[in-house]
Amino acid sequence: MFAVVKCQGHQYIIKPSAKITVNRLADKEGETIRLNDVLLFDDEKGETLVGTPILENVLVEAKVEKHYRGEKVRVFKMKPKKRYRLTQGFRAELTDLVIEKIEVNGKKTEDKKAVKKKEKADEEKGE
Template identity: 30%
Template sequence: MFAVIRTGGKQHRVAANDRIVIERLTADAGDAVEFDDIIMLAPDGEAPLVGDAVPDAARVFGKVVEQTRGPKLLIFKKKRRKNHRRMRGHRQDLTVVKISGVSLDGSVPVAAAAEAPMAAVATPAVEEQRIAELVE
């Protein structure tokens, strides 16, 4: 199963055990992350689900490997015959994420649960179940 997710203004095709480099996330190395902005989902052996056909509960789970920076990009501006030159540089902050699994119903994959504690990442269905147990 694979999915196409949107994060940081870009789209990424991900599957279980993939390592992706994305725009900076506010998470530390080792933290579990959850992506819910899914554009396309392709279950194994079935037709792909695109756009509104993707269930709202679908999630992609991952683990932050490291926070890093991209290569230095040089910006050089020049106005000819004016002796005007400007050199600037820029390095983008990036996050490396290892995808633990893709879920249609929002449940945490078994491999992801074994790797990192996912207690901090609770899905709405899990929260509703916990509230129902407390009320009873």
């Protein structure tokens, strides 16, 4: 099961309990946000919903995991024979999101693999 979500002008393919990196969001760490712009949804039964352009009945909830700065990118400009050299650095402000659930028509859908992992972890804690 997966969905295609639009967030800040970019499109992301997401699955339940997946982690995605987006440009910095104003929300605080630990908050739950809703991604309403779902463009496509496909479940494990083979049913595919395609939005025109957005699916109204599909909702994605994600948790803001952390804010951080990306790796530094160095930009170097040079004009030959003119002694012109310019070095610039850039670090992107990023946010990690963890997809908590995807709801279709108000019904929560869960990834089978994630459910099995959760059950296995619960069994190990119980022993």
